[in-house]
Amino acid sequence: MDIIEKIIEVLSQVKESKTGQSVTQLKMIRDLKVEADNLHLNIYLPSADYEFKSELYSDVHDVLLKAFPDKKIHAHFINKSAFADAPNLLLPQIKNFVAIASGKGGVGKSTVSVNLAIALKNLGFKVGLLDCDLYGPSVPTMLGIQNERPKVQTIQSQNKLIPIDVHGMPSLSLGNIIEPEQAVVLRGPRLAAIIKQFFQDAMWPELDYLIIDLPPGTGDVQLTLVQTIPLTGAVIVTTPQQVAVIDAIKASNMFLMEQIAVPILGVVENMSWFQPLDMPDKKYYIFGEGGGERLASLTNTTFFGQIPIVEKIRERADSGKVFEMQAGEFYAEIYKEIAQKIDKKVTLRNMVMAPTKKVEQA
Ligand SMILES: Nc1ncnc2c1ncn2[C@@H]1O[C@H](COP(=O)(O)OP(=O)(O)O)[C@@H](O)[C@H]1O
Ligand SMILES: [Mg+2]
Incomplete structure (x- = not known):
């Protein structure tokens, strides 16, 4: 298992409070990257006024720190409105x-x-x-x-x-x-x-x-x-x-x-x-x-x-x-x-x- 797989496995334990589903299932964790001792990720929020923001942040941070104590965690919030998914318009099939x-x-x-x-x-x-x-x-x-x-x-x-x-x-x-x-x-x-x-x-x-x-x-x-x-x-x-x-x-x-x-x-x-x-x-x-x-x-x-x-x-x-x-x-x-x-x-x-x-x- 490479480190990205391990990170995803760890993050899948974090549940989003509104839906009770895991953050990975909800595709809220994006842009996951490991560079030397730094672990970067973005957390995509469903809306700008999402009420469980701080709770979610500490949950994500805690599980990662526990599983990867030697890594620096850099987690950032991104509002879904800024979600830059590029739809594959040319060949959606x-x-x-x-x-x-x-x-x-x-x-x-x-x-x-x-x-x-x-x-x-x-x-x-x-x-x-x-x-x-x-x-x-x-x-x-x-x-x-x-x-x-x-x-x-x-x-x-x-x-x-x-x-x-x-x-x-x-x-x-x-x-x-x-x-x-x-x-x-x-x-x-x-x-x-x-x-x-x-x-x-x-x-x-x-x-x-x-x-x-x-x-x-x-x-x-x-x-x-x-x-x-x-x-x-x-x-x-x-x-x-x-x-x-x-x-x-x-x-x-x-x-x-x-x-x-x-x-x-x-x-x-x-x-x-x-x-x-x-x-x-x-x-x-x-x-x-x-x-x-x-x-x-x-x-x-x-x-x-x-x-x-x-x-x-x-x-x-x-x-x-x-x-x-x-x-x-x-x-x-x-x-x-x-x-x-x-x-x-x-x-x-x-x-x-x-x-x-x-x-x-x-
Ligand atoms: N694992 C392998 N065992 C035996 N022959 C191989 C193997 N991989 C490639 N070849 C042969 O090596 C040659 C070059 O392979 P090719 O796929 O055309 O390379 P490329 O596309 O990178 O230029 C071909 O003749 C191919 O049949
Ligand atoms: Mg070729």
């Missing part, structure tokens, strides 16, 4: 937008995006997959749909893209729209227009999660994305070695910039070790050790887990057979656990933080 990011290319971001989407789907969630890597869209190959084109439907005289349904998972990628070799010539405005089209001109169904595969690093795609939709959070993928971690920190910092403010949900370490099938007791740490955990601790986020190098993962990704991942298979169980942890983190995030605001264009 999508509950959570989760971006999969990395510092470097080749760390397995697309592979993680695809398998994570399938794992979440297997847990019973409605999941969509959007490939925003316009420079190297690899999702269609992994899903085995590289020759399919999304249908276009005219709705109220507007042309709308219908995401391609892959085993019940709607998916869109530039790779299904133009020939792959054309992708590299995309520049700023053209690129922004495509990203916006993926949201504004696409008919996404109701979804619990839209998983968004990003290009590596920080650039136009990432920027356009945060200006187009309110991202729920980002998952950072890294390999275990130090150089990958350094680049991943740069990518994380972009999301954390004050004017962007997309929460980092946590870290997935990919290619953690190689385990030969015929010698399952042997583990080779080809790319070093400990990078994912270090990155999670440096960014104060959750470490979701480690995915080893598995030949089947590569084979299925290359041949469009990712959906053949079977429950009970070694790596499927790892993905299942990671998916559960991410879902838990998103649920917690939504309890204690206002929805991310779309970044306004300068």
Whole structure:
């Protein structure tokens, strides 16, 4: 359990006097943040003249101090009238937008995006997959749909893209729209227009999660994305070695910039070790050790887990057979656990933080 989870558990004991419900259930605790010895939170009040204000303040303060005696508690009241929830007006049918990011290319971001989407789907969630890597869209190959084109439907005289349904998972990628070799010539405005089209001109169904595969690093795609939709959070993928971690920190910092403010949900370490099938007791740490955990601790986020190098993962990704991942298979169980942890983190995030605001264009 990370510290945020512990804090929420502790706070859920505090009851609001009018309703008798817990303050976490009522979503009154927001903007929860831990920085070194400081624990920050805002308490959203139902109205400016809320009568149990001081009582609530001391209750919150007391339980936190008791559970975390070494932390300084900074709790502030915010009147609900000032509640800055940014409604997701563009795509209200999508509950959570989760971006999969990395510092470097080749760390397995697309592979993680695809398998994570399938794992979440297997847990019973409605999941969509959007490939925003316009420079190297690899999702269609992994899903085995590289020759399919999304249908276009005219709705109220507007042309709308219908995401391609892959085993019940709607998916869109530039790779299904133009020939792959054309992708590299995309520049700023053209690129922004495509990203916006993926949201504004696409008919996404109701979804619990839209998983968004990003290009590596920080650039136009990432920027356009945060200006187009309110991202729920980002998952950072890294390999275990130090150089990958350094680049991943740069990518994380972009999301954390004050004017962007997309929460980092946590870290997935990919290619953690190689385990030969015929010698399952042997583990080779080809790319070093400990990078994912270090990155999670440096960014104060959750470490979701480690995915080893598995030949089947590569084979299925290359041949469009990712959906053949079977429950009970070694790596499927790892993905299942990671998916559960991410879902838990998103649920917690939504309890204690206002929805991310779309970044306004300068
Ligand atoms: N855990 C893994 N085990 C084996 N091969 C992997 C694993 N993760 C990724 N790969 C392979 O590594 C290559 C790069 O992965 P990819 O997802 O395309 O990286 P990125 O999107 O970060 O550039 C692909 O060929 C993929 O099949
Ligand atoms: Mg990729």
